[in-house]
Amino acid sequence: MKFTKLGRTAVVAVAGALLLSSCAANEGTAPATGGSEAPESTLSGDLAGAGSSAMGAAQEAWIAGFQMSNPDVNVTYDPAGSGAGREQFIAGGVGYGGSDAYLNDEELAGTFGACAADSLPVDLPVYISPIAVIFNVEGVDSLNLDAATIAGIFSGEITNWSDEAIASQNEGVTLPDATITAVHRSDDSGTTENFTQYLAANAPEVWTEGEFETWPASYGGEGAAQTSGVVDAVTNGTNTIGYADASRAGDLGTVALMVGDEYVPFSAEAAAAAVDASAPVEGRHEGDLAIELDRTTTEAGVYPLVLISYMIACTEYADADQAALVKAYLEYVVSAEGQQAAADNAGSAPISDDLRAQITASLEMIG
Secondary structure, rough: OOOOOOOOHHHHHHHHHHHHHHHHHHOOOOOOOOOOOOOOOOOOOEEEEEEEOOOOHHHHHHHHHHHHHHOOOEEEEEEEHHHHHHHHHHOOOOOEEOOOOOHHHHOOOOOOEEEEOOOOOEEEEEEEEEEEEEEEEEEEEEEEOOOHHHHHHHHHOOOOOHHHHHHHOOOOOOOOOOOOOEEEOOOOOOOHHHHHHHHHHHOOOOOOOOOOOOOHHHHHEEEOOHHHHHHHHHHHOOOEEEEEEEHHHHOOEEEEEOOOOOEEOOHHHHHHHHHHHHHHHHOOOOOOEEEEOOOOOOOOOOOOOEEEEEEEOOOOOOOOHHHHHHHHHHHHHHHHHHHHHHOOOOOOOOOOHHHHHHHHHHHHOOO
C-alpha cells in the first residue's frame, strides 16, 4: 500500500459513506451481510472521547463502523488536540482520550476523574502515520531536506527559499528568491511534540529548544490551531511550509527526509518500519504500551518522522457501564476491520498482528 499524497475528495467520500452507513444503522436499518447476521448488540449509552486532531479522520471511520454494529451506542469525538484530550480525560470529562504523545510521569502521578481510585490508565498505540513536512511553493512538488535544514527553517535561521542549504540538496529544482513563512501549531499538540522530538534528536546543534508540545515564542513563525489550521494556512499562503499528519497533505508539496545516506519520502510502509525498529518505553506499568521511537535510525526505507497516536483508557472505571463501552469500542478500533477502515479513510498504517495481540491483552484489564 503506497502512501502517497491523499486526495481530500477521496477521504471525504469514504468518511461520508461510513457516516451514512452509521446513520442507517442508528435508524434501525441493518447493513446487508450476504449471509448470517452478526449477533445483536446489547450495548447502549453514550461514550465521549477527545484529543488528537491528527487521528480525526480515523475516529470518524471507527465511530461509523462501531455504531453500525452497536446502533444503541452514541460515540462522539472532539478533535481538540492532544493536550486538550489528555486534560479532558484526566479531569474525567471524557471516557477515553486520543493523544499523539503518551502520558508522562507527572501526569501519571496525578488522579484521573473517570478511573476508579488507585487505578492507572494505559496508553494504547492504535494509529500509526507519518508526519509530512508540507509546503506551498509554485512549481515545486517535492524537496529533499536533512533535519538540520528543516530545523533551520522552523527556528528562523533559514529565511529564504533560495538559501544554499536548501538549493544544495535539490539540484535542478527552481527555487524562488522569496521569504519562507513557517507555519506551526499554536495549540498544545502531540504532532508538534513528535516533530520537535525528531529535530532535537537529529539536529541538536540547530534545534536548541529540545522537544515540546507548545511552540515557544523565541522560534517565531506563524501559528495555526489544530491540523486543519496548519494545512489551511500552508495551502492558502504563498511560499509557506508546515508539518501535519501525512493523510492531510493533499496536493501540497512534501519533503523526503535524509535518513542515513538516502532521502526517504513518507509512506505507510516506511512509517510502520519505524515503529518496528523502535522499543517499548522502559519502566511503564502493566498494560501500558508506550513506544520509544528511534528518531535517529539509519535503516534503509525507514521514515523516522512518524506519529503514533494513543487511545488512553482506564484499566478500571468508576462506572462499569462506561468501562463496557470503552472496551467494546477499543476492541473494534484495533481489530483488522477497524484498522483497515482507518487506513482507507485516513491513510494510516494498520498495526501489526503482534501489536494487536499486545493491545488485546491490555484491553482484557479494562473493567
